Amino acid sequence: MERISVYQLFTITVFFQLGSSVIFGFASSAGRDAWLAILISTALGIMLILMYIALMKMNPSLTVVEWFPAQLGKWIGMPIAWLYPLLFLYVAGRILADVKSIIPVTILPQTPSWFIVLSLLLVVLYGVSSGIEVIARLTEYLLPMVLIIFMIEVILLFFSDVVNINYILPVVGQGWGKIWTAVWPTGITQTFAETLTLAMIWPLVKETEKVMKVTIIAAIVSGITIAILSLMQSLVFGESILERTLFPVYTLMQQISIADFLDNLDAIVSLVMVLTAFAKLTLYFFAAVRSMQLLLNLSSSRYLILPVAIITYMLGMTMSTNLSEHIYVGIHIFPLHLWVPLLIVLPFLLLVVTVIRRIFTKVSSK
Amino acid sequence: MKRKCRLILLIVMIPLLTSCWGRTEVIDIALVTGIAIDKGENKNILLSLQIAVPKNLGPQAGKGSGGSETTIVVSEEGQDIMEAYRQIQLKLSREVFFGQSNVLIIGEELATEGVSSVLDFFTRFRQPQLGSTILFAKGKANDKLNLKPQIESMTTEEIREQEKRGAGLEVKVRDFLTRMLADGDEPFASEVSSEPLEKENNSSDMVPSLNGAAIFKGDKLVGWMDDKESRGLLWMRDEFVSGAISLTVPGNEGGGQIGAEILQVSSKIKPTVSKDNVKIKVDSYGEVEIFENSSTFDLNDPENIQKVKKMFEDEVKERLELTVNKAQKELQSDVFGIGHAVYRSNPKLWNDMYKSKWAEVFPEIEIVIATEIKIKGTGFTNQSIIFSNQKD
Amino acid sequence: MFEKSSDIVYRELHIGNKKGMLIFLDGLVNQQLMDSDVLKPLLNWDEQELNAGITSIKQLLERVVTTADVTSSQKLQDVTDHILSGNTVLLIDKMPDALFISIKGWEKRAIEQPESEVVVRGPRDGFTENLRTNTSLIRRRLKTPRLKMEQKKVGRLSKTDLVITYIEGIAEDSLVQEIHERIDRIDIDAILESGYIEELIDDNPFSVFPLVGHTERPDKVVGSLLEGSVGIIIDNTPFCLIAPQTFFQLIQSPEDYYQRYITSSFIRMLRYLFLIISLLLPSLYVAVTTFHQEMLPTSLLLSLAVAREATPFPALIEALIMEVAFEGLREAGVRLPRAVGSAVSIVGALVIGQAAVDAGIVSSPMVIIVATTGIASFIIPGYEQANTIRILRFPMMFLAGFMGLYGVFLGVITLQIYILRLRSFGVPYFSPVAPLDTTNLKDIFVRAPWWAMNKRPGYLGKNKANRIKHNSRPGPNQ
Known part of the structure; x- marks a missing residue:
């Protein structure tokens, strides 16, 4: 059995949470208060994570897809559990579609998208077939690199003379209502509620009792990272451009310009974005393969990898016809209709059932 | 293991089997160094591109080959920028590449009609950068690109270098857009004009010069400010970089001129907002160092310094008032971002009361300017021969 | 008979x-x-x-x-x-x-300075072809009975003597056992050089990277023994094998440990920089000049455009021609007799340098790129690893030529995954960075002073972890 260390869980979690939030920005509908919306989402997201971890503790050494059959019985539990591999597949497809949308507009304008997606998917395939240990080790040192790159870029922005403090004032100028629309449901579900996917690898962690601490620290780290990036976006663009850009972080880094030399670092930024997307995609891919393996009771995941790859590829290529549709679905439809029921409602019901069952078994054992 | 090796091979081989999409060699691109957009005939847009000619730029430039121009200007009309750009592409052997274009000049006529449609292209198109400088020209914009470079190798580089030195207002497309779209703020940008190199020589070469400002209301050009007023604009906006100020000492004080270099300025817009009234107080502060003194004042005397200080304060106040008057009364454009200051100070009242009718309110509000100048030094003249017999 | x-x-x-x-x-x-x-x-x-x-x-x-x-x-x-x-x-x-x-005695080479690993500061003695000389060089550095030297004979016809050496109590018993087993499995007619053994005890026979280290320097072997590695000395070759080998040993040179640690740390970071240059510089050049021209400052792009104006080839082809020419030149320089070698280098410098540029076949920026890459690959202390990097440069260039930076990115990630999969005698090849072992990072990106490196590398085994007394930071007596 492959095992991952606590630190590796940390890096995986942060990578996972940064994931596509770095590409499409986060809570930009809150305007100049987006950073505030992110911090609130982080706080609420941590509550959700606590719920997931409580579930994990009550179902020791079981993954998310095994919780349902374990608590609800085979006949109710199995169909519900099968929803999750489907969700993982769908999200993996979405991330591919993200990449499909960002690469042509940023660094490779004329390369056909099937080729971009396919080549990335091949690398993901290679990663997943190498096992979770290799993936975990990869994130282990790539994460510090990504964070350092972001840090350097934020510093460079300050030196590029593009920061204007007036752009973020006044704080909460439009009232809390506008912030709340960014927090719910997109803010909480995107990034933080998605952490439920990692429940697929929690049982593989060497010291299970530290999962809670590490996951929460990771959520705080990624929340702060995204908040800082978002704050920078507001500081540089002001509300009006920010609300109009599709790839805020990318456009943000385009503004770096120091002494005519450090100019146009955007290609590097888009690679960092692809890197986070790659990490998230690999993890979703792994989650999809492993959950199916567990549900089908297969001894090896070898035969699942290729079908899953083909399905993901088809999903990614056909998901949305253009970028604005893709983003619209990502912000307005997807969180409310898929994530809220699957990542909040169902786990909550499961938690209620589990607690009740516990009380009953205690009573009856007395 | 063998399987995995094959996978690696596959990944390496795939690109070989495919053609090379999107590959453009450096020698296949026409490097755009500056863009000028004018109004063409029949509502068309006239797009002019300044393109670098590498063969004339190198160390062997000009040897033998006939034309030694480092840049050429290509222009074409079209219903929109994209069409004009496609038309230009038809005339060139190399692919037009906007990625390095740093200067965007827009002509007066087009600016008066509104620039948002033009600027929209710059936010959408992949290559042009939001960080490029935006400038406006009285009359046609494209002749600015045609000016012959004198010191640098390209006109646009000369413009950029001037700006880096602190001439002009340093407005990037990004800032322009932000101000255009933000509540309670209006955009402005430097004006670029052609000036002769030598003042009294009519046959002298013309060079681009950044002086004055184009003032907008929404996306439409409403008027121009001269050099003096545009400095005042920067001072008001707390974005002043560097400059000089000189004042004429009135006759009853002995006459003469005092010139000073401005070291540092800051100004704060302090709104007082109530339901039916907006009052603005502008506190501006500056530090100067005197460099020229042809008056009778002995600047070692603290009393005289106080007098000169007062004179400077009045002078600055006058200048700022000039600018404010021009913007507020004449052009009716809130280029100082006063509306935004109001918003910052009282978001609720702004949203409820003033946001919708700021255009009407702004020309009427009362703006009071208070100035304070600190004289940091009097240059080296302290030790000059004239005052050497007096005690230090 | x-x-x-x-x-x-x-x-x-x-x-x-x-x-x-x-x-x-x-x-x-x-x-x-x-x-x-x-x-x-x-x-x-x-x-x-x-x-x-x-x-x-x-x-x-x-x-x-x-x-x-x-x-x-x-x-x-x-x-x-x-x-x-x-x-x-x-x-x-x-x-x-x-x-x-036993009155053996045959013509043998005297102990000379190792040619493949030259140091400025450090012992000058190198291994020779004589097994006993070599063992004595090691024994002289470690005067302890715990230094074990187990002798074996390998090769059906050659019956080559080899000695497995390790320090009892520092090297893991399981590692020594594993090496014994792998060597016992060898059944070949002759062993002519350490490379035979190296290939036959490899963990991953298809690996691009060498998974067993080799050196000509006794001090390096002893250093490795002290960290818990096992050395394999083979008769008739001046190269001693060291197992296990990790990725980061390719930027460690024995001299790092003899110089002042600040100098060494600086040089190490320089090596990382040049490692990246050696692997990626030509591909980055190709990617940026053919796909991402907007990344370059305007003036630089213009100079590039000026320089490339006359060249007939696309950047990728130009880079390939130059890199291949350079590799050919390097190989010729190694193989040719010394007298001819210098002539080759002069001709080569002229051909791939000035003349090629003047003739308009290659551009001068490309010459700079190739020269920098060439120098960079010689800065990596591990000769074999430097060769690996050199080979990997070519697929990277192809990827860059067809997919720009995205291709380079995919290539680097694939390479990363590949490296992470490798193990050398059970030790993950990318230790101690992944899996991360923070206490051992002292000898990876920098070289910490000796008094601060009080633990042996944990990934090689946990025996006798302390190598220096705690608190031995020097200073004047109080």
């Missing part, structure tokens, strides 16, 4: 009243010792103790032959083995035992 072997010598002699015969291989025996320590005593003995007569060969062993290493056996197989490995065999009429006198 030894017919058609011109180098075998049969020397008949009388020892007292018995007939005897010395058999040895000419050239493998020290003639002087043969005369003074074997022949002379044997022949003189006859006169001194003529009356007694010899009853057993043991007497000769104990009394007559004045050489230190003398053994005896009755087996015919032993006789041939000993003759072939350079011992002198003494047979005496009507006696069953054969006496093996």
Whole structure:
């Protein structure tokens, strides 16, 4: 059995949470208060994570897809559990579609998208077939690199003379209502509620009792990272451009310009974005393969990898016809209709059932 | 293991089997160094591109080959920028590449009609950068690109270098857009004009010069400010970089001129907002160092310094008032971002009361300017021969 | 048995009243010792103790032959083995035992400075082709009985001696066991060089990276032994194998540990920079100039455009031509006789430098790129690893030429995954960075001072973790 260390869980979690939030920005509908919306989402997201971890503790050494059959019985539990591999597949497809949308507009304008997606998917395939240990080790040192790159870029922005403090004032100028629309449901579900996917690898962690601490620290780290990036976006663009850009972080880094030399670092930024997307995609891919393996009771995941790859590829290529549709679905439809029921409602019901069952078994054992 | 090796091979081989999409060699691109957009005939847009000619730029430039121009200007009309750009592409052997274009000049006529449609292209198109400088020209914009470079190798580089030195207002497309779209703020940008190199020589070469400002209301050009007023604009906006100020000492004080270099300025817009009234107080502060003194004042005397200080304060106040008057009364454009200051100070009242009718309110509000100048030094003249017999 | 072997010598002699015969291989025996320590005593003995007569060969062993290493056996197989490995065999009429006198001595190279790993500060002695010389070089540095040297013979025909050396209590027993097993599995006709063994005990036979280290420097071997590695010294080669090997050893040079640590740390970081340059610079150049021109500052792009104006080839082809030309030149420089070698380098410098640019075949920026890459690859201390990086440069260039930075990115990620999958004798190849072991990072990106590196690398084994007394930071006495 492959095992991952606590630190590796940390890096995986942060990578996972940064994931596509770095590409499409986060809570930009809150305007100049987006950073505030992110911090609130982080706080609420941590509550959700606590719920997931409580579930994990009550179902020791079981993954998310095994919780349902374990608590609800085979006949109710199995169909519900099968929803999750489907969700993982769908999200993996979405991330591919993200990449499909960002690469042509940023660094490779004329390369056909099937080729971009396919080549990335091949690398993901290679990663997943190498096992979770290799993936975990990869994130282990790539994460510090990504964070350092972001840090350097934020510093460079300050030196590029593009920061204007007036752009973020006044704080909460439009009232809390506008912030709340960014927090719910997109803010909480995107990034933080998605952490439920990692429940697929929690049982593989060497010291299970530290999962809670590490996951929460990771959520705080990624929340702060995204908040800082978002704050920078507001500081540089002001509300009006920010609300109009599709790839805020990318456009943000385009503004770096120091002494005519450090100019146009955007290609590097888009690679960092692809890197986070790659990490998230690999993890979703792994989650999809492993959950199916567990549900089908297969001894090896070898035969699942290729079908899953083909399905993901088809999903990614056909998901949305253009970028604005893709983003619209990502912000307005997807969180409310898929994530809220699957990542909040169902786990909550499961938690209620589990607690009740516990009380009953205690009573009856007395 | 063998399987995995094959996978690696596959990944390496795939690109070989495919053609090379999107590959453009450096020698296949026409490097755009500056863009000028004018109004063409029949509502068309006239797009002019300044393109670098590498063969004339190198160390062997000009040897033998006939034309030694480092840049050429290509222009074409079209219903929109994209069409004009496609038309230009038809005339060139190399692919037009906007990625390095740093200067965007827009002509007066087009600016008066509104620039948002033009600027929209710059936010959408992949290559042009939001960080490029935006400038406006009285009359046609494209002749600015045609000016012959004198010191640098390209006109646009000369413009950029001037700006880096602190001439002009340093407005990037990004800032322009932000101000255009933000509540309670209006955009402005430097004006670029052609000036002769030598003042009294009519046959002298013309060079681009950044002086004055184009003032907008929404996306439409409403008027121009001269050099003096545009400095005042920067001072008001707390974005002043560097400059000089000189004042004429009135006759009853002995006459003469005092010139000073401005070291540092800051100004704060302090709104007082109530339901039916907006009052603005502008506190501006500056530090100067005197460099020229042809008056009778002995600047070692603290009393005289106080007098000169007062004179400077009045002078600055006058200048700022000039600018404010021009913007507020004449052009009716809130280029100082006063509306935004109001918003910052009282978001609720702004949203409820003033946001919708700021255009009407702004020309009427009362703006009071208070100035304070600190004289940091009097240059080296302290030790000059004239005052050497007096005690230090 | 030894017919058609011109180098075998049969020397008949009388020892007292018995007939005897010395058999040895000419050239493998020290003639002087043969005369003074074997022949002379044997022949003189006859006169001194003529009356007694010899009853057993043991007497000769104990009394007559004045050489230190003398053994005896009755087996015919032993006789041939000993003759072939350079011992002198003494047979005496009507006696069953054969006496093996070790007065080996053949022409051998003196201890010289290792050519492949030159240092400015540090010991100058390098291994030679002689196994015993090599073991002595190691033994002289570690005067402890815990230094073990287990001897083995490998190769059906060559019967090459090799010595597995490690420090008992520091190297993991399981590691030593594993190496023994892997070497025992080897069944090949001959071992001519350490490379044979290296390939035959590899964890991953298809690996691009070397998973077993090798060195010519005894100090490096000892350093590795002290960290818990195992050395394999092989006869007839000046290269000693070290296992396990990790990725980061390619930027560690023995000199790092002799210089001041600040200098060493700086040089290490320089090496990382040049490692990246060596791997990626040509591909980055190709990617940026053909896909991402907007990344360059305007003036630089213009200079590039000016320089490339006259060149006929696309950047990728140009880079490939130049890199291949450079690699060819490098290889020629290594193989050619020294006298010709310098001529090659002069011609090469002219051809791929000035002349090519003047002729308009390549652009001068490309020459700069290739030259920098070339220098960069020589900065990596591990010769074999540098070669690996050199090879990997080419697929990267292809990826860059077809997919720009995205291709380079995919290539680097694939390479990362590949490296992470590798293990050398059970140790993950990318240790201690992944899996992360923070206490061991002191010797990876920088070289911490000795008094701060108080733990041995944990990923090589956990035995005797402390190598220096805690709190041994030096300073004036209080």
